[in-house]
Amino acid sequence: MNAKTKRTPVSVVTGAAGFLGSHLVDLLLARGHRVIGIDNFITGTVDNIAHLAGNTRFRFIQQDVTEFLFLNEPVDYVWHFASPASPADYLEFPIQTLKVGSLGTHKALGLAKHKRARFLLASTSEVYGDPLVHPQTEDYWGNVNPVGPRGCYDEAKRFAEALTMAYHREHRLQTRIVRIFNTYGPRMRLNDGRVVPAFISQALRGKPLTVFGDGSQTRSFCYVSDLIEGVYRLMLSNYPLPVNIGNPTELTVLEFARQIIRLTGSRSRIAFKPLPQDDPRQRRPDISRARKLLKWEPKVPLEVGLKKTIEYFRTRV
Numbered sequence: 001m002n003a004k005t006k007r008t009p010v011s012v013v014t015g016a017a018g019f020l021g022s023h024l025v026d027l028l029l030a031r032g033h034r035v036i037g038i039d040n041f042i043t044g045t046v047d048n049i050a051h052l053a054g055n056t057r058f059r060f061i062q063q064d065v066t067e068f069l070f071l072n073e074p075v076d077y078v079w080h081f082a083s084p085a086s087p088a089d090y091l092e093f094p095i096q097t098l099k100v101g102s103l104g105t106h107k108a109l110g111l112a113k114h115k116r117a118r119f120l121l122a123s124t125s126e127v128y129g130d131p132l133v134h135p136q137t138e139d140y141w142g143n144v145n146p147v148g149p150r151g152c153y154d155e156a157k158r159f160a161e162a163l164t165m166a167y168h169r170e171h172r173l174q175t176r177i178v179r180i181f182n183t184y185g186p187r188m189r190l191n192d193g194r195v196v197p198a199f200i201s202q203a204l205r206g207k208p209l210t211v212f213g214d215g216s217q218t219r220s221f222c223y224v225s226d227l228i229e230g231v232y233r234l235m236l237s238n239y240p241l242p243v244n245i246g247n248p249t250e251l252t253v254l255e256f257a258r259q260i261i262r263l264t265g266s267r268s269r270i271a272f273k274p275l276p277q278d279d280p281r282q283r284r285p286d287i288s289r290a291r292k293l294l295k296w297e298p299k300v301p302l303e304v305g306l307k308k309t310i311e312y313f314r315t316r317v
């Protein structure tokens, strides 16, 4: 893209103060980009980007991405990461979740089109809903309840994927769609309700670990550095259809709780709580496409990633 001018590449990251957004900003700065971060702090926090204060290649704009994005400079890449992403958050902010996935994606695509930039949508394994195909391949269309409590997130992201493909087909925009599976690491919000911060904070406080249902539902957890590397490679590829990025090592929520108790050295016990409605029974990415196209696969074993995450949370509980 900058072959002639050799200008420093410029990236716009929406959701830059969030868990994934802030790690993406760090990687882009490390790889020589100038970065413009946008966030309205609805679920993100300034703490995640505080270390960037004074970095002349980083600029922050506090704005809701559903409002018009005006930037008076060239942009090469738009990374659309803004959205509440934990079930507790999107239950609390269902309308904002629908708006950022629809209107926010429209604004971010409009910015990319205006700047002739390449666009990447952070989509989700939630587009598969409570999947009837296991592990999930990208060509599975999903099993989503549009009117259930998770519908606001799942349908917003499905709409966002459809809108991204429409911009690709009609405007010939260079677009990428990553379907992100459960990811964990430092900078997750302690109280975001997701299983990783919930279990680690409960274990560190000596409180019971709240396993929903009988804990036999499965998830597959990817460490954040692996995820961000996959996302970066996808943007640089020339592949417009969705690509799963996640770690295919699958375990039950109950096994996960026991592992957290072991790794924290906690004396917490396990308390079983009701299973939330529409909680997916099984989730594991089929990452054959990412392996082949991006030469990517996760490198960080669960135990190594969890130890780093536990260290981060230790100083914060």
Ligand code: UDP
Pocket (backbone or CB within 6 Å): 086, 087, 088, 182, 193, 194, 195, 196, 198, 199, 210, 211, 212, 213, 217, 219, 253, 275, 276, 279, 280
């Ligand atoms: N979960 C749990 N206890 C908690 C939080 C979550 O047992 O305190 C379960 C939840 O029911 C789900 C899994 O852990 O089966 C992962 O939940 P999370 O909220 O992290 O995200 P999801 O993968 O459902 O989007």
